[in-house]
Amino acid sequence: MSTIDRPRLDPGYRRHLIRCGPIAVAVRTRSLAVATALLTVIALLAVAALGLGTYPLAPDAVLDALFGGRDTLDRTVVLEWRLPRTLAACVLGALFAIAGALFQTVTRNPLASPDVLGLSNGAFTGMLLTVVCFSASWPLMTAGSVVGGLATAGLIWGLSRRAAGQSFRLIVIGIGVAAILASANTWMLLEVELDTAMFASAWGAGSLNGVTAGALGGAVVCSLPLVLLLGLLTPGLRQLDLGDDVAGASGSRPARTRAGALLIAVGLVSIATAVAGPVAFIALAAPQIARRLAGAPSLSLTLSALVGAFLLLASDLVAQHLLPVTLPVGVVTVSVGGAYLVAVLIQEIRRRA
Amino acid sequence: MTVAAISRRRDALGGSRTGRARIWLGLLGLLGGLAIAIALSLTLGSNALPFGDVLDVLRGGGSPEARYVVEELRLPRTVTGLVVGAALGAAGALIQAFTRNPLADPGILGVNAGAALAVALGVAFLGMRDIAALVWLAFLGALVVTIAVYVVGSAGRGAADPIRLTLAGVALGAVCSGITTGLTLSDPEAFEHLRSWNAGSLLGRGFDVLLPVLPFVGIAVLGALLLAPGLNAVALGEDIARSQGANLAGIRIGVILAVTVLAGVATALAGPISFIGLMVPHVARWVFGVDQRRILPVSILLAPAIVLLSDVLGRLLIAPAEIPVGIVTAFVGAPVLIALARRAKASAPS
């Protein structure tokens, strides 16, 4: 790192300049602090998640087991039973949140989420069709949901292609297709046995119950290239905030950036949905929470990912250990996310009053 | 502001260019359609009756079997369809005009989520099974949540900002639906009740349920019609509306009250019937222009016709089984919405 003596421009907030070899970037001090705090909280929650359960472990026992302790039972419980689920909560939460941030940036609409493209409904339809037509085995349901989600996204994309770049039209068509699928889902749920319907609904709410290390590994391997690709798009994505004309005039390609970002977002959501089902509200709420924590004008993908990981991990802890009955984590994320949005609204009202 | 919005304003200012003949023809078609829908709803079903028999029953005669089918099953069902349709049509037209958002739907005020939560609570904790009692509970739920949405969406500045109102509806709706899902997933009986309620149905709502809610609907529909001229002023933007002497605060409260009662009653009676409130005002706007004084009455006549026809369709498609009406309306309404969005001049929110 190097230090610079000349007086710096004052951007209106404190920031760190990082100069290291080929890297030269400026980072908001507050964003760094928020990221550090989030990482700490996530680590603490993870230790708690690894320790809680019918075979409770103290935090030091958890750490011991993680870093090569000798107690084989502890190691089995922590590494094989609980670690995949805890890691899945972090990774999938981050994936949902990144996808949400992309949708919101591209559509410039804080209420947009992957559901706009009917992904959740489509995934649920695919899964229900699999259950109704074939069997309720986990790999088949996963395949059904991914195919359903992608097919829906493709359909909406095709229907709105003529209006490329008009995010409003994309949203309207998404609402229409999502409504048809939601009705189809309601109807299928009516036609199957009560047990099957309840099982399917639990999956439809999004749940980490069936997560295995293998599924998680697959999700990481599939999403890593997409996230790296996203890194290349980020600067152009930020120019979109200024409106298409300014973005285009300053040398970015708004239409291409937008299409690329949407494709990556669809990919990330499909991967996460395949593992955990359509977990609601993380994609919608995490980017907005991150933005408010950082006090920054643009959505930050990194901070959104951290908030997403935190939200899903915390919600899963609540769903598993704090409620009288064990519920799918999606039920908790919806309530928590909704309550948060209400809090934000009330806060804004206070500020203006 | 978009070009579409500008042309909308110009139309609103200069009066509609739609010819009188077209309006009368449209009105005639509308009334004819509604009559046909009522006739079909009374005649068709898994046990189809000749129309003559239906008329006999209505005049006070007919075979006992026909009397049972018409008086106990089809007449209440048809009246339910009329009430629900008229209420949803009026509520949809009001909320779209008020938020100046062509995509607004009464559901955005949290009506559906509140009613569903109340039904789930009633079944899970109060052991309620009777549809007549659940209707009132659902209405209460819709009322409470809508008022909460209104309070969150408007507190502090005394005026409800449509955007904040929408956000508040989304947020509170999410909280309610989360709790509802949680409740139903841990209580199979509540789940069973709610999965059929969610589909939306006109079946089994007798006159004992219908008659008490009729005065509410009647007053709210009347109120909606009285609000129409004020909403025309609102369409030009708040500043112009104020300078034209419109009482914005009064219009707001009137709209919120009317929408709450109308959508609440409809949802409580029939469950969430999607797309009627969204689609019907659009169709009315296509045919009759942008004047709210026409859109509102047309929506009130057109929506029941569509609800009844959808219900008849649901009875016939997979007879002797039935598809619930809420699902049929989504399958009919969503393609209309998509076609609308794909048209070159699809109206974007201003």
Place this chain on the structure above:
Amino acid sequence: MPDRTTAPSALPTASRLRAEHVSLGYDARPIIAGLSTAIPDGSFTVIIGPNACGKSTLLRGLSRLLSPAAGRVVLDGKAITELAAKDVAKRLGLLPQSAAAPDGITVVDLVARGRYPRQRLLRQWTDADEAAVAEALDATGTRELGPRRVDELSGGQRQRVWVAMVLAQETELLLLDEPTTFLDIAHQIELMELFARLNRQGRTVVAVLHDLNHAARYADHLIAMHDGRVVAEGPPSEVVTSERVEEIFGLPNVVIADPVTGGPLVVPSGLPAARAEADGR
């Protein structure tokens, strides 16, 4: 065909940016058909014309935001559509009408967004970036606004900040689409002076303006458009004549000598009664 004061080929100076028989429009609706014009290097060129005559469309075509349906826009000898977007943005900056600042962004951050074409993935904020932003702020007199939020600024301040953002792009060609609209007369003049200064420092400035008198006073080259065609181009003293203003804008007028600069000054001549007569004709 209306007469041309100066044929494009007869221009004495070289032109890095020119349009050759371009047709421009949206969807299938052409707004400009077969238009040719050239921007003299180092000039302060102003495009004038009535509403909907294609001024902004031409500017969008010149800046690569709109691809021509026919013909080509040439920048430094190459068709602009064949150049990479970032290459164009390093040579040519545009301030469009529809600029939107994200909520809560500060002035320095907004101006820094103009550095986009010169940034690379790992080098987002170098000393060169910082120097360019500082220079752009100084040039527009907005340096002391740096830490403030853009949405807190007055209209005139905000417009200067947007100009600073385009300046931070460090381009020799500067295209401005109605930069003074919605500003009061003092702020309009302040901005025009700023553009004139930037022009004197060596930049080629192209602006679309509504105010004929501002155009006549500050430009050294005018392009007058009507109905998607160039009706006249050349120095203001030759382009701004009473007949031509009436022909383009349909406005009866007299052109007098500007008491300050001696250049042309358009004064509408229609008194209410006289206008009524003209309407009745």
